[in-house]
Amino acid sequence: MRDLLVVGIVLIGSLYALRQPWVGVMLWTWLSLMNPHSLAYGFAQTFPVAAIAAIATMIGLLATKEKQSPFSESPAIWLLLFVTWICFTYPFSYNVDGSTEMLSKVLKIDLMILVSLMLLRTRRHIEIFVGVVVFSLGFFGVKGGLFTLLQGGAHRVWGPGGFIGGNNELALALIVVIPLMRYLQLQATRRWAQHGLSVAMLLTAAAALGSQSRGALVAIAAMAFYLWLKSPKKVASGIVMLAVGMALLAFMPDQWSDRMSTINTYQEDSSAMGRINAWWAAFNVATHMIAGAGFEMYNPYIFALYAPVPNDVHAAHSIYFQVLGEHGFIGLFLFMGMWWSVWRTGNWLIRNGGKEPETLWCKHLGAMCQVALVGYAVGGAFLSLAYFDLPYNILVIVILAKRWILNLRSQNQDKIESMSRENSVVATGNPSSAKLSTI
Structure with missing residues (x-):
C-alpha cells in the first residue's frame, strides 16, 4: 500500500x-x-x-x-561560484572515479535549487515551499519525539537514510527545521494549527535530544540563546525556554546525561579525537593542494600523508573542514561567502519586512531563517552535511521573500505613478496630455 x-x-x-x-x-x-x-x-x-x-x-x-532569472540576488551568485569551483576541482581529485557519484548528487541538488528560484514567485509558492520542508522533516521529528517519550529516552532516534541516515545527521536536520515550524505558527490563524505546531516543535526537540547527539545539544543551545538575544521580551522568553529545556532534559535517562558529559572530556573520547584528526588532515591537504583532494579524500593513503594519526581514518564530521579538505581554501571561502550572503539577506528581510503591513510575514520569515542558520552553522561544525538540501532550501526561501518585497514595491510605485498621471489630467483638463505622457 x-x-x-x-x-x-x-x-x-x-x-x-x-x-x-x-x-x-x-x-x-x-x-x-x-x-x-x-x-x-x-x-x-x-x-x-x-x-x-x-x-x-x-x-x-x-x-x-x-x-525568471535565478541570479537576481547575491546568495544565488555565490552558489553558482561555489558549484563552478567544485566542478573545477573535480579533475584534480585524488580519486576522480570515486568522486563522480557524489559530484553528480551535488549537481542535481544545486540544479534543482536554481530551478526553484526560477519557478517560485508568489507568497503562496513560498508558504507552500516552507510547508513542504517542515512536513518532510517534521514527520520524523514528531515520530521520533513520540518514540523518545514512549521509550523514556533509552534508545537513540535514527534517520531514514540518505544525508540524514545517522542519528547525528537527523538531529541537526530536526533542529534546523524547528524555526520554520515557528514561522508557520506565527502565520497560523486557527488555534488548532497553532497548538498543533507547538506540540510538533516540542516533539521535534525531544527527538533531537533523543538522538543522543552531542552536536545537536550544542546547536539547540546556540539557537535558544540567539532567540533569547533577539527577543523583545527577554525575561518572559527566557523563563519559557528555561522551563521547556529543563523539562526535556529531566526526562532523559542517566545514559543520555553520561554521553552529554563527554563534551567536557573530549580528549578521552575516541570519536571526538578521530574527528580532530580528520580536521587536521583536511587542513594539511588544503595547505598542500589548492584544489583539495576531492570528495573521496577519506582513505588510508591521504591520511597516511596528511593526518597526525595516519591509521585513524574518519570522515570530516564538519561542514567547514569537509569543504576545506575536499575543495581547498578557495572552496571554503566561497562556501562561507554563500552562507554569509544568505545571513545578510535574512537581515534585509528583518529590516524591510513590516515597512508595509502586507510584508510583516517576510520579517518573521527572515528572523526564523536566521535562527535556522545559527543551528546549521553550530551543529554543522561537527557533521559532514555541507551539501545537504535543507540549508540550500533556506537560501531559496530568503531570496524568494526578498524578491517578493521588491516586486510589491515596484507594483506600488507603478500605481502611485499612474494615479499621479490621472490627477494631473484632472487638474489640467487636457486628456490628450495623459495619452502623451503614457507613451
Whole structure:
C-alpha cells in the first residue's frame, strides 16, 4: 500500500508539473528531504521517483513563460561560484572515479535549487515551499519525539537514510527545521494549527535530544540563546525556554546525561579525537593542494600523508573542514561567502519586512531563517552535511521573500505613478496630455 501511495503521488504530481512546473519543485523537495520511498517495503524503494519528478519539472520549465532569472540576488551568485569551483576541482581529485557519484548528487541538488528560484514567485509558492520542508522533516521529528517519550529516552532516534541516515545527521536536520515550524505558527490563524505546531516543535526537540547527539545539544543551545538575544521580551522568553529545556532534559535517562558529559572530556573520547584528526588532515591537504583532494579524500593513503594519526581514518564530521579538505581554501571561502550572503539577506528581510503591513510575514520569515542558520552553522561544525538540501532550501526561501518585497514595491510605485498621471489630467483638463505622457 505504501509503495502504491508514494509512486501514485509522484506520477500524478509529475503529470501536473508538466503544466504547472512549480508543483514539480514541491514534489522534488518532498522526495529529497523526506525520502518517502525509503519508508516503503517493495518496488517503490528502487522506483526512480526523484528522476521522474525532476524530468517532469524540467520539461515544464522549458514550456512555461512564468520563469525568471535565478541570479537576481547575491546568495544565488555565490552558489553558482561555489558549484563552478567544485566542478573545477573535480579533475584534480585524488580519486576522480570515486568522486563522480557524489559530484553528480551535488549537481542535481544545486540544479534543482536554481530551478526553484526560477519557478517560485508568489507568497503562496513560498508558504507552500516552507510547508513542504517542515512536513518532510517534521514527520520524523514528531515520530521520533513520540518514540523518545514512549521509550523514556533509552534508545537513540535514527534517520531514514540518505544525508540524514545517522542519528547525528537527523538531529541537526530536526533542529534546523524547528524555526520554520515557528514561522508557520506565527502565520497560523486557527488555534488548532497553532497548538498543533507547538506540540510538533516540542516533539521535534525531544527527538533531537533523543538522538543522543552531542552536536545537536550544542546547536539547540546556540539557537535558544540567539532567540533569547533577539527577543523583545527577554525575561518572559527566557523563563519559557528555561522551563521547556529543563523539562526535556529531566526526562532523559542517566545514559543520555553520561554521553552529554563527554563534551567536557573530549580528549578521552575516541570519536571526538578521530574527528580532530580528520580536521587536521583536511587542513594539511588544503595547505598542500589548492584544489583539495576531492570528495573521496577519506582513505588510508591521504591520511597516511596528511593526518597526525595516519591509521585513524574518519570522515570530516564538519561542514567547514569537509569543504576545506575536499575543495581547498578557495572552496571554503566561497562556501562561507554563500552562507554569509544568505545571513545578510535574512537581515534585509528583518529590516524591510513590516515597512508595509502586507510584508510583516517576510520579517518573521527572515528572523526564523536566521535562527535556522545559527543551528546549521553550530551543529554543522561537527557533521559532514555541507551539501545537504535543507540549508540550500533556506537560501531559496530568503531570496524568494526578498524578491517578493521588491516586486510589491515596484507594483506600488507603478500605481502611485499612474494615479499621479490621472490627477494631473484632472487638474489640467487636457486628456490628450495623459495619452502623451503614457507613451
